[in-house]
Structure formats: C-alpha cells, structure tokens
Amino acid sequence: MNVSQAIISRTSVRSFLDRPVKNEIIKDLLIKASRSPSGGNLQPWKIFVLNGKSMKDFLEFQKLWKKPESPAYEIYPPNLKEPYRTSRYELGEQMYSLLGIPREDKEARIIQVMKNFNFFGAPAAMFCYVDKEMGPPQWSDLGMFLQTFMLLAQEAGLDTCAQEAWSLKHESVSKYVKSEDSDILFCGMAIGYKDNAAKINSLKSERRPLKEWAKFL
Secondary structure (H helix, E strand, C coil), X not given: CCHHHHXXXXXXXXXXXXXXXXXXXXXXXXXXXXXXXXXXXCCCCEEEEEECHHHHHHHHHHHHCCCCCCCCCCCCCCCCCCCHHHHHHHHHHHHHHXXXXXXXXXXXXXXXXXXXXXXXXXXXXXXXXXXXXXXXXXXXHHHHHHHHHHHHHHHCCCEEXXXXXXXXXXXXXXXXXXXXXXXXXXXXXXXXCECCCCHHHHCCCCCCCHHHHCCCC
C-alpha cells in the first residue's frame, strides 16, 4: 500500500470485529509514527495503550465511575460559523440516516454517541496526552503523530477511529492510566479490524471542493 492508498482507504471506523490485535504490531506502529514532524524535536505525545486484559479492566472500571466530569477542552468552538457548522451538521445527518435513526429519536442518537466510550467494540485502543504547558504548535505535532499512526495502521491492515469524545471523561481515564497532573488528555483512538458487515462503516464523509479553501497565487 502506498501513501495515497492509505489516505483514501482510511476512515473513522465505528464498529470493530472481536479479533485481537497483537501488542507487537502496536509497538511497531508507535515507533514508526514517532518519526512524525515535531517542532524543535519536542515529541510532545504521551501514549497509554489498552489491549487484552487492560482493555477489559478499563471498561469495567469505567462503569463504576459515576462522578460527573467537565470536558478537558472545547471539542468544537461555541457558535460554530459557516462553512464549518454545515460540514459538521451534514456528517451527523448522513450517519444517522445511514443507521435509520430519525432526528426526533434522541434516545437512539445518544445510544450511538455513547458507543464512543467502549471504543466501538475495538479490542485495543490508546490515549494520547500532552503536557498542559504545550501550546498550539505542539498540539499540531500531536495531530501529525496521530495521522501518521493511522496511515501506518492502514498499511498494517488495521483500522482506527480517533476520538476527541474522550475529553468528556478525562478524569476517569487519567485515574485509570495514572497520568501526571501536569498532562491533559487530547484524545483516544480505537484500534482493530473493521466489521465490513456493519452499516456504519460504509459512511464516507464528504470534503469541500478545493476551490473553496485553496488559492493559487
């Protein structure tokens, strides 16, 4: 698989097979992904991997964590302006339409959203942290690291879903992984093998045309 094929084939997978992922594969992907661009070579990412027993233990631990939590950060800006608001709205409507969930069925929509918190059934996952002192340039480094990991996963035959939704449960996650108080949870990522029979995995988000966001001067 070349880079172009990996980019085109990568999607946010929201239903996984119950098929184990070897830690050795994840380790290899992380080592390769660490070659991602990093300003000043800070390499600000801090990764915690769940797999096998630790995944089962975390999901059980999470059920017991009842304390309300405030988001670690705003996932989307408040009062999202155009064209970003429409892009987000259309993706949501596309997904729920595919699943046959009407707009008025709030309960079914919430159930779908809550699947984030069992990693959509993925057998493995990781949490990505960064020191709170880091700024936008280092958060950009995190994005490049995660993208590199996801493309390498495609090459290795694995599928992924990056999940900023985990910022809504950052306290319980941090308690389980025993992260430093000086670190903040950026996102989680589900890792596994796509269930091709699941309708949700046929979702392919649209991209705005080049002329709307690029100018050749």
